[in-house]
Amino acid sequence: MTVALARAGFELKVFFRERDQVVFTFSLPIVLLVLFGSIFTGEYPGTGVTVAEVYTAGMIGAAVLAVSLQNLGISIAVEREEGALKRLSGTPLPKYAYFAGKVGSVLVMALCEIALLLAVAVLLYDIDLPRGTAWLTFAWVVFLGLTSGCLLGIAASSLAGSAKSAGAVITLPFLVLQFISGVFIPFTELPGWLTDVAAIFPLKWMCQGLRAVFLGDGGLVLQPTGSYELAKTALVLGAWVIGGLVLCLMTFRWKSRRDG
């Protein structure tokens, strides 16, 4: 446990030392929120739901997956190629402490990112912060989404042949997911079959859970099923956590392919 905390602290130190990486990782979802919030304005007629609220929910969902799935998928591929993983595997550091350190550091990054996004949403778009039990929903949606994102990121890091290609390999599916899961394009505009595809993956469910938090009952009429399906959300995200864990255990390698 102490070692896992030491790992998380070390990971954060390394992350925050790379200034340009920090600035761009944190600013991307904020810039997108401001862009979309400026291009698309107004309310959904008769609901009291603003477009900015929908984008806030979507951007938080995407940001959580960006710091977990995308960030880990790329950074672990780099660590593998630089020999950092091989070095660690020669020490008594347990694997679980390495993974726990990753998850812990990603959790801190995600909380910073969410705080920044909420501040921007409140200051620029007059979003109401969640109230009462909505915070609870917020917490578990983010927690399950983040955990599945971390595990999938660790698994995805073994997909790319090299650290150089990892960025490209991971960005494409992540970008597609953002388009079909209601992050960039409002979920109400998407054709049904695309939503069905998106429903296989965690991002759609995260965004839906987050809409329950930020849109509240006023947004229910916008949902195709008339419900936020929170139980189903928990089920799908939970399944991805388990699936991600299995994938991780099956595919994780300390060494790069060239290294055998």
Add this chain to the structure above:
Amino acid sequence: MDPVVSIKGLTKSYGSLQAVQSVDLAIGRGEIFALLGPNGAGKSTTVEILEGHRRRDGGEVTVLGEDPGRAGRRWRERIGIVLQTSNDTAEVTVREVVRHFATFYPRPRNPDELIEQVGLGAQRHQRVGRLSGGQRRRVDVALGLVGDPELLFLDEPTTGFDPEARRRFWELIKGLQGTTILLTTHYLDEAEALADRVAVIARGRIVAEGDPRTLGGRSGGRATVSWAEGSVRTDSPTATVTELAGRYGGEVPGLQVVRPTLEDTYLELIGASR
């Protein structure tokens, strides 16, 4: 006393390539043992099997009383590994990374003392990425030593060093009295400077083993006496020199007596096995 490392009949192949063919070795406690050989001879494969980084095909291997292929955390607490060049941990300082690795071990060395010992006292607050190649290698050694290991693996530690940096690095290794060290290198002078015992590996086999000064019958080997007007290879160079001195009636012009260097012996050994 039980050897720290014991290998019997080790074999490993990659596809049709037999990288290691029936290697036997034993390394005693406190010994500095050098595994010497050209690139692709099977050095790194052998060492990686001993480190637990690679699986073997056959043979018996015991490192600190355990099979490295099955050994767990407790065993890793007792070894230290300095891999071939790595480029990680660039963003943190020397002191931060050594202190961090110390948290992995139950009885770590004092990080500050260790940093002094590897000669990085003045660079302790510098980021690892800003150090020179030689200084970075010292960080690697510090990370290998921070758990106070009984056995240290040093895989080609001075590849790419300039001659002065190599000599300073050797002083560091010589100062590690008491730690058993398995060193791989393709530099002969390095093996000669550091090792108590040397084994030469070529094409996956040990072709010679022993004290670096007497390796391959070197001390008893024929010497070459050369002077301005000729040269002879002889088993009794003193007699030849005396005779020459008589012939010239004093100083012999351009006199040289040369024993085979470790390099000559080594080239002969790896040549003979081809």
